[in-house]
Amino acid sequence: MNKRLLHSVLFFLLFTATFFAQTIEVCNSCEISTISQAVEKAKPFDTIKIKKGTYKEYNIGITKPLIIIGEGNPVIDGDNKGEIITIQSDNVTIYGLTIVNVGTSYTTDYAAIRVVKSENFLVQNNTLERLFFGIYLEKSNHGKVLNNTIKGDAVNEYNSGNGIQLWHCNNVEVTNNRIRNVRDGIYLEFSDQIEIKNNKSTDNLRYGLHFMFSNNDTYTNNLFENNGAGVAVMFSKFIKMYDNVFRKNWGTASFGLLLKEINDSEIKGNIFEENTVGINIEGSNRIDYTHNDFKSNGWAIKVRGACYANTFSKNNFLYNSFDISYNSNINDNVFDKNYWSNYTGYDLNKNGIGDVPYRPVKLFSYIVNRTPETIILLRSLFIDIIDFSEKVSPVFTPDNLMDNNPLLKPIDHD
Amino acid sequence: MLKILKYSFFDLMRSRWSYVYFLFYLLLGVMLLFLNNDLSKAVITLMNVIIVLVPLIGTIFGVMYYYNSKEFTELLLAQPVKRSSIFLGQYFGVALSLSMSLIIGLGLPFVFYGIFNSGAIWDFSLLLVTGAFLTLIFTALAFVIALANENKIKGFGYAILLWLFMAVIYDGIFLMSLVYFEEYPLDKFSLVATVMNPVDLSRVLILLKLDISALLGYTGAVFQKFFGTSFGFILSSLMLTLWVIVPTYFIQRMAKRKDF
Numbered sequence: 001m002n003k004r005l006l007h008s009v010l011f012f013l014l015f016t017a018t019f020f021a022q023t024i025e026v027c028n029s030c031e032i033s034t035i036s037q038a039v040e041k042a043k044p045f046d047t048i049k050i051k052k053g054t055y056k057e058y059n060i061g062i063t064k065p066l067i068i069i070g071e072g073n074p075v076i077d078g079d080n081k082g083e084i085i086t087i088q089s090d091n092v093t094i095y096g097l098t099i100v101n102v103g104t105s106y107t108t109d110y111a112a113i114r115v116v117k118s119e120n121f122l123v124q125n126n127t128l129e130r131l132f133f134g135i136y137l138e139k140s141n142h143g144k145v146l147n148n149t150i151k152g153d154a155v156n157e158y159n160s161g162n163g164i165q166l167w168h169c170n171n172v173e174v175t176n177n178r179i180r181n182v183r184d185g186i187y188l189e190f191s192d193q194i195e196i197k198n199n200k201s202t203d204n205l206r207y208g209l210h211f212m213f214s215n216n217d218t219y220t221n222n223l224f225e226n227n228g229a230g231v232a233v234m235f236s237k238f239i240k241m242y243d244n245v246f247r248k249n250w251g252t253a254s255f256g257l258l259l260k261e262i263n264d265s266e267i268k269g270n271i272f273e274e275n276t277v278g279i280n281i282e283g284s285n286r287i288d289y290t291h292n293d294f295k296s297n298g299w300a301i302k303v304r305g306a307c308y309a310n311t312f313s314k315n316n317f318l319y320n321s322f323d324i325s326y327n328s329n330i331n332d333n334v335f336d337k338n339y340w341s342n343y344t345g346y347d348l349n350k351n352g353i354g355d356v357p358y359r360p361v362k363l364f365s366y367i368v369n370r371t372p373e374t375i376i377l378l379r380s381l382f383i384d385i386i387d388f389s390e391k392v393s394p395v396f397t398p399d400n401l402m403d404n405n406p407l408l409k410p411i412d413h414d
Numbered sequence: 415m416l417k418i419l420k421y422s423f424f425d426l427m428r429s430r431w432s433y434v435y436f437l438f439y440l441l442l443g444v445m446l447l448f449l450n451n452d453l454s455k456a457v458i459t460l461m462n463v464i465i466v467l468v469p470l471i472g473t474i475f476g477v478m479y480y481y482n483s484k485e486f487t488e489l490l491l492a493q494p495v496k497r498s499s500i501f502l503g504q505y506f507g508v509a510l511s512l513s514m515s516l517i518i519g520l521g522l523p524f525v526f527y528g529i530f531n532s533g534a535i536w537d538f539s540l541l542l543v544t545g546a547f548l549t550l551i552f553t554a555l556a557f558v559i560a561l562a563n564e565n566k567i568k569g570f571g572y573a574i575l576l577w578l579f580m581a582v583i584y585d586g587i588f589l590m591s592l593v594y595f596e597e598y599p600l601d602k603f604s605l606v607a608t609v610m611n612p613v614d615l616s617r618v619l620i621l622l623k624l625d626i627s628a629l630l631g632y633t634g635a636v637f638q639k640f641f642g643t644s645f646g647f648i649l650s651s652l653m654l655t656l657w658v659i660v661p662t663y664f665i666q667r668m669a670k671r672k673d674f
């Protein structure tokens with residue numbers, strides 16, 4: 001990691017060296033003792049080195065290409081007065097700063113670092129604490145947000161902001177960030193070609209990751225744990241979701257992953273563990289679900305309606321209270337070659353595939369969908385009896401909703 | 415009364431069935447912990463067993479004991495002993511020995527497993543308390559049925575029917591009415607219907623204490639709000655106590671008037 005970091009810094013140094021760039025040092029006892037002063041004095045492509053210390057500043061506007069490097073963890077304390085750093089220029093790097101006490105407002109979205117209509121920005125190794133919005137990217141393209149730590153203290157949704165917010169951005173890389181205790185960990189709106197990798201988004205008030213109207217994005221290897229509601233992907237197309245972990249989003253209105261109006265996407269290799277609802281699907285078409293693990297969820301998958309031509313294959317469904325919940329008796333989705341821990345069939349020809357199809361929808365989950373109040377009968381003997389009779393001869397649940405080739409052993413995804 | 419209670423109690427303690435019942439719970443507890451290694455999951459499985467088996471065994475055992483000790487009862491009636499104390503003594507003897515088998519049988523393996531050092535201790539004690547309540551309730555109901563029916567077969571039939579009604583049919587009617595009236599707000603209704611049936615009440619009380627309560631969603635939140643308050647707690651314990659007191663009163667009344 002450090003090597004890569006060094007490379008990127010070196011690259012920028014070389015790049016700027018060609019323009020005969022200068023280095024300006026800022027420290028509490030230096031000639032230049034505030035960052036705003038340094039920014040004002042600097043010429044384009046200069047480097048500003050901020051030494052160790054605490055700087056009480058806010059509204060630092062950067063309007064020329066600069067490299068700002070913090071040495072020895074300098075702290076910028078905004079004193080809850082407003083926005084801290086606003087970037088309105090291409091080729092700006094913010095590296096190694098600690099920014100605390102961003103102002104909270106009900107009318108303006110104050111951010112610790114805001115990037116406006118800029119390209120080739122790099123926000124790396126910063127620590128943001130006690131904040132409203134963390135890193136706010138606005139109509140900015142081709143940038144990177146790497147290795148930042150964002151630690152909020154959000155209590156209520158209405159007066160808290162998002163960790164990393166992308167609004168109308170393209171081709172941005174968000175990697176290796178750790179975000180906790182904010183409203184939405186990472187929020188994307190109208191942002192395309194975004195790559196979100198190796199982030200940890202935990203303990204957030206609302207969503208760990210939130211997509212709105214964003215297409216062609218990829219998120220891989222992220223961890224979303226213990227968020228208020230989980231991860232929401234809404235009104236988007238061509239999203240790739242690979243190898244993420246959705247854990248412990250447990251609460252009466254929580255889910256691991258919410259899909260609403262998502263089309264032509266791919267969900268592969270993810271782990272859904274101990275969520276009230278693993279995936280909540282609404283109005284989503286042509287999505288491939290393969291090689292996912294659903295483990296110990298209340299509902300593994302809740303299909304709400306208007307979901308067509310989805311394929312669920314080679315997934316493991318392990319010890320969920322309900323595997324699938326379905327609210328209609330028409331089915332256009334395919335379930336094939338999954339492993340279901342609740343499967344009770346047999347395999348006479350020993351080919352690893354059960355000879356009896358598996359019906360993942362229980363009658364009780366159908367009834368609960370119709371009349372939510374009936375959930376209070378959960379784990380009653382009567383429910384077990386009707387579930388059993390429905391299993392023997394299905395009447396209410398869609399009779400073509402079944403896995404014709406249920407596997408007898410869990411799939412090893414490697 | 416205490417003397418008869420003591421006699422019934424020790425009589426039952428010596429009997430084979432108490433041992434079988436005790437050993438069954440002991441084995442169940444050991445097996446669950448052995449296979450599961452997870453206390454809170456073991457509590458869920460135990461809940462399933464308790465809300466079905468405890469009422470069943472309570473009813474059957476109560477009816478059986480009454481019919482079996484009928485001759486002895488008639489002998490006692492010839493003595494200068496109050497009638498109510500004979501029957502109440504017998505009832506409490508049966509109910510207490512059953513509850514003891516349950517509590518000790520389940521308690522021992524869990525104590526050895528280290529329930530005292532675990533967060534599940536409250537869930538577990540709630541489980542045992544509701545189990546004891548269910549035993550008291552269903553044994554009392556069984557005695558009422560037995561007192562009302564001279565005919566053994568009829569008595570057994572009614573007892574089984576009672577259990578079937580409380581454990582299964584009631585939920586069926588409950589479910590049907592919920593589905594039938596789905597257009598109306600059903601929170602209050604489902605709350606009342608749950609509180610009315612001791613089996614359902616015990617099930618919901620335990621469920622709400624467990625992680626699994628998150629599955630109950632909005633309805634669960636309504637229930638949580640109700641049972642979470644001291645009013646809800648008092649009301650539900652009052653309801654369970656009422657379910658013990660009313661049949662006990664009937665035992666006493668019927669015992670007084672019955673012609674032997």
